Amino acid sequence: MLDIRRIAEDSHGVEEALRNKGVDAPVAELLALHEKRRQTVTEVEAKKNERNVVSKELGARKRAGEDISEQQYAMRELAEHIRGLDQEVRDLEERLYDQLLALPNLPHASVPVGADASGNREVRAWGTPRAFPFAPKPHWEVGQRLGILDFERAARLSGSGFPLLLGDGARLQRALIQFMLDLHTREHGYLEVAPPYLANPAAMTGTGQLPKLQEDMYQLPADSLYLIPTAEVPVTNIYREEIIEKPLPIRHVAHTPCFRREAGAAGKETRGLIRVHQFEKVELVKFVEPDRSYEELESLVSDAETVLQRLGLPYRVLELCTGDLSFAAAKCYDIELWAPGHDGWLEVSSCSNFEDFQARRAGIRYRAANGKPAFVHTLNGSGVALPRLLVAIIENYQEADGSVVIPEALRPWMQGQERIAPA
RNA sequence: GGAGAGGUGGCUGAGUGGCUGAAAGCAGCGGUUUGCUAAACCGCCGUACUGGUUAUCUCCGGUACCGGGGGUUCGAAUCCCCCCCUCUCCGCCA
Numbered sequence: 001m002l003d004i005r006r007i008a009e010d011s012h013g014v015e016e017a018l019r020n021k022g023v024d025a026p027v028a029e030l031l032a033l034h035e036k037r038r039q040t041v042t043e044v045e046a047k048k049n050e051r052n053v054v055s056k057e058l059g060a061r062k063r064a065g066e067d068i069s070e071q072q073y074a075m076r077e078l079a080e081h082i083r084g085l086d087q088e089v090r091d092l093e094e095r096l097y098d099q100l101l102a103l104p105n106l107p108h109a110s111v112p113v114g115a116d117a118s119g120n121r122e123v124r125a126w127g128t129p130r131a132f133p134f135a136p137k138p139h140w141e142v143g144q145r146l147g148i149l150d151f152e153r154a155a156r157l158s159g160s161g162f163p164l165l166l167g168d169g170a171r172l173q174r175a176l177i178q179f180m181l182d183l184h185t186r187e188h189g190y191l192e193v194a195p196p197y198l199a200n201p202a203a204m205t206g207t208g209q210l211p212k213l214q215e216d217m218y219q220l221p222a223d224s225l226y227l228i229p230t231a232e233v234p235v236t237n238i239y240r241e242e243i244i245e246k247p248l249p250i251r252h253v254a255h256t257p258c259f260r261r262e263a264g265a266a267g268k269e270t271r272g273l274i275r276v277h278q279f280e281k282v283e284l285v286k287f288v289e290p291d292r293s294y295e296e297l298e299s300l301v302s303d304a305e306t307v308l309q310r311l312g313l314p315y316r317v318l319e320l321c322t323g324d325l326s327f328a329a330a331k332c333y334d335i336e337l338w339a340p341g342h343d344g345w346l347e348v349s350s351c352s353n354f355e356d357f358q359a360r361r362a363g364i365r366y367r368a369a370n371g372k373p374a375f376v377h378t379l380n381g382s383g384v385a386l387p388r389l390l391v392a393i394i395e396n397y398q399e400a401d402g403s404v405v406i407p408e409a410l411r412p413w414m415q416g417q418e419r420i421a422p423a
Numbered sequence: 424g425g426a427g428a429g430g431u432g433g434c435u436g437a438g439u440g441g442c443u444g445a446a447a448g449c450a451g452c453g454g455u456u457u458g459c460u461a462a463a464c465c466g467c468c469g470u471a472c473u474g475g476u477u478a479u480c481u482c483c484g485g486u487a488c489c490g491g492g493g494g495u496u497c498g499a500a501u502c503c504c505c506c507c508c509u510c511u512c513c514g515c516c517a
Binding site: 055 | 441469473480485498
């Protein structure tokens, strides 16, 4: 959520920043609501002061045995007036709040201006795609022949877009999760957490999934809960409505399943494991002091990159332009893996600095150097998402005979197994 | 799911209609004492909104907040209603 006072101070700057993100913000209307609310609050508070003063006086006179029924009648009218003004303030605040909740975050000044993904900038690339002596196959062919992926039976269970891993496929995924959790906790200083997979509307609003992205989520209306689309939601909301007293930064890593409806998506970009309704992900989340959040963003990206480097998978890092930034992000890097069978790049991580956007929505604060409460900056990034990581491993490490070599760095988590061969 | 108990400031814990933004203790901050540490003593010590003042971190007021929402009353932490959460017991269950 944006700070209405910041909008008031620099309405033109805010308008332009939002336009770069492709949003036409009703700034004038927001400011009018804000001003009207302030006036009404001032008015009702004066009335309440009067009520408090007179009530105290009436109490004393009543105890002294005076007849105060006439004044009580006048006070009843005052109370009625106050009730009306209170309602007016509530209405104004609700309208203002709803509008502010619908506004996306402002892009950071360093973010390149652009309308869509074509404006993204490659900041670096790592690794060299392997030269194949044969035509590399897509992962769904390799995986189905190995018997580690079964899309048809999965569809019978749940519908299309739900993965079913079998045997060494399931085992490979489990090993990758362990490998990543161990890496981030032992070498990168993250504290592992195992959060709930269902979250309430307040949590979803805190991180920015609500109100805009309601249609993208699986809902459980009987219990007013949503299945989490990412561990970002439960982990970031751990400190909702708190003034964090422990020292910052706080770095958390969590492995969770993620659920996304992905309504409308279909075609080449969704084949096999590339875009699914349910997937596993290891997520990194940070709570940091505002003046350190951009260096923490760089180290976050680097922590995710380490996973791919250890596994020997070629990737590139993109800096997203203003038009491609997600709703809540001020700045974001995507990491994309090379997938030779798919013959394209696959996003496996998205590392964002939300600055105080989520913190303001969720009420996550810390004590600044002057002892006053202030909003933290929140960041998160995948470290990394499993299905596309599996795709990249299967496609990059496939052999002519249809087997898949297990990356050396992963073998300790696979009890030394070196390859997945046809059964 | 059923029955009961309870939700007060960072923590513990008083408070059943006005004298309570809230006793007391702990923790924290500042100071005195001290060779250092500790102890002792003194003071400070919630959040948000809002008016004025001021150099953005100042100062002086006001309003609201004792799980959330609504109500009764001139006046509610305190009385009533609904909801949420925690604990105990029973039931169910991985």
